[in-house]
Amino acid sequence: GENVEQHPSTLSVQEGDSAVIKCTYSDSASNYFPWYKQELGKGPQLIIDIRSNVGEKKDQRIAVTLNKTAKHFSLHITETQPEDSAVYFCAATVGHQLIWGAGTKLIIKP
């Protein structure tokens, strides 16, 4: 079946450095790619999303890039802060549902 692969599963970066999380998808018809952040004890929260007619989108320290030819998209977080520590999920539409990556645990070292 269709799937979304997410790497790495754990990412540890120094505070102030950048973090990059990558996802690949298999369905060439996918047209919506959200990123969610999940903090301990809470449900996921949307932090940024991108649609297939756009190659890049930025929102302050967060950016997402999409390469439809290669079927991969990435989340970039610059100037990381302690509050960025969380689990991040990518997802892609397959038909009428979202297929999710397995998640990346981002650890910000002081």
Added chain:
Amino acid sequence: KAGVTQTPRYLIKTRGQQVTLSCSPISGHRSVSWYQQTPGQGLQFLFEYFSETQRNKGNFPGRFSGRQFSNSRSEMNVSTLELGDSALYLCASSFSPSGGPLNEQFFGPGTRLTVL
């Protein structure tokens, strides 16, 4: 505006029992989706309800069912519980004019189900 609420937050059941989980969406949201979250597996889509109708369904057995009421509140039922059903069950609502996943989903805190 109040967020998505889920009850109960924690539940312990034994194999063979059944369970009902409840979700109240954000006011004005007509789409409610349910997900199963297990460690290392991400979120697995169960089903989506829109205006009391199941619009989409994931690849789960018939033991998993749901419904949506006229006020958009939704319930999920799991019958004949198995050990593998232990998970965090998340509900998400969205303002989606025609249903489907193309709009921001607002998640509740989840119900942690443990099957012994």
